[in-house]
Every structure is written in C-alpha cells, then in structure tokens.
Amino acid sequence: MKSMIHCGAAMLLSVFSFVALSFAESAEVGNQDKKQPAQKLSVAQARERATLTHQLYSATLDAMHQSYFINERAAVPARVMESMFTEVERRENIKARWIAVNARAMSVDHEPKTDFEKQAAEEIASGKVAYESVENGVYQRAGSISLMNHGCLTCHVGFGKKNTKDRFAGLIISIPVNEKKK
Incomplete structure (x- = not known):
C-alpha cells in the first residue's frame, strides 16, 4: 500500500508541479517541499x-x-488518495475532499457538511456534472465521480443489492481567489 501511495503521489505531484508552473505569474524555483503561501487567483484561473x-x-x-485494487486485496483507492490530497494541499494550496452524493458514505468524514457541500x-x-461557488x-x-465502475457499488450500495439508478460521489476542490463573492 505504501508503494501505491508513493507512486500515485509522485505522479500527481509531478503533474501538479507542471500545472502550477504553467499558471504561476512569478514561479519560484526550489523550496518545493515547504508550504506555499496562499496564492490568490482570479475565479477564471481557479x-x-x-x-x-x-x-x-x-x-x-x-x-x-x-492496477492495484485487485480482488479487494489492497486499500481502497479513494482512501489512499486522501494522503495525496494532504500533500497537494501542502504544496499547492488546493484542498480536496470526497462527499457522498446518492450512495452510502464509506466514512463519516464524507458526509456533506457545509451548505455548499449539501447543495453540491x-x-x-x-x-x-459540476457545481461551483465563490464565497469568502x-x-x-x-x-x-461515477460509482458505476470498478465494483464501487458493492460497498456503496451493498453486496447483492440491485441498483436502479446511476450513483455518484462528489469531489470538492477549494482554491483561494481574489474575489469575495461571485
């Protein structure tokens, strides 16, 4: 599982580093391991x-x-990715979080909490496909995030239960911006 986390994190961080440089107004080289100051973007950039x-x-x-979650012998990828969320937030100031939408939450941490998350x-x-807001x-x-593939429904709906509609989870991405409200 550790190798899965490191491999996924390395892949994502490589891509995010490239993306961050392509978006940056004045990119600093070096010190990528330190927490970056909150860069304020325009809503369009965010x-x-x-x-x-x-x-x-x-x-x-x-x-x-x-590639890794074969016959349920490894950690659930969505849970492993939460480690990546933490690392990307530390390096790029982009927060990410899963929410349950129309299937059972696999963690109490995934229940929608804020008004934005409940509406989303x-x-x-x-x-x-997406819902957005700018506030504060x-x-x-x-x-x-579709739950209709890779056996997700076995856990999210229940083993042996018949599913009659498309099921989804949500992925919340939060980024600081210059504007206070949309």
Whole structure:
C-alpha cells in the first residue's frame, strides 16, 4: 500500500508541479517541499485549475482501481488518495475532499457538511456534472465521480443489492481567489 501511495503521489505531484508552473505569474524555483503561501487567483484561473485537478484525481482513482485494487486485496483507492490530497494541499494550496452524493458514505468524514457541500450533493444527484461557488475568497467546485465502475457499488450500495439508478460521489476542490463573492 505504501508503494501505491508513493507512486500515485509522485505522479500527481509531478503533474501538479507542471500545472502550477504553467499558471504561476512569478514561479519560484526550489523550496518545493515547504508550504506555499496562499496564492490568490482570479475565479477564471481557479475554475480552470479546479477542473484540471478534478480530472487528474479522477484519472488517478481509475488507474489505481485498475492496477492495484485487485480482488479487494489492497486499500481502497479513494482512501489512499486522501494522503495525496494532504500533500497537494501542502504544496499547492488546493484542498480536496470526497462527499457522498446518492450512495452510502464509506466514512463519516464524507458526509456533506457545509451548505455548499449539501447543495453540491443535490445538484450532482440531479444529473449536474459540476457545481461551483465563490464565497469568502474561496472558489469551490464539486465534480461528480461515477460509482458505476470498478465494483464501487458493492460497498456503496451493498453486496447483492440491485441498483436502479446511476450513483455518484462528489469531489470538492477549494482554491483561494481574489474575489469575495461571485
């Protein structure tokens, strides 16, 4: 499992480092291991970065399921990725968090807590691919994560239970921005 975390984290951090440099107005070289000061972006920049972050995490989750989570002999990839969320937040000031949408939460930490998260879960459950908001200098984007592949429903719905609709989880990405409200 440790090698899975290191491999996934290294892959994501490599991509995030490239992305951060491509977005940075004045990139500093070196000291990448230290926590970066909160860089304030425009809403458009944050939206672009959050969308890319969502795509990277989603692709990593799929790759980890296909390559490492074989016959349930390894840690659940979504749980392993929480270690990556912590590292990316430390290095890039991009927060990420899973939320339950229309299937059972596998952790009490994944229940929607804030008004934004509760509304995002409703929007995703109704078929929206993403939901966003800007409040108190933070851009938040909730994107859908399909639970319809890789055996996710076995745990999220229950073994042997018949599923009659598409099921989703949500991935919340939060990035500091210059604007206070949208």
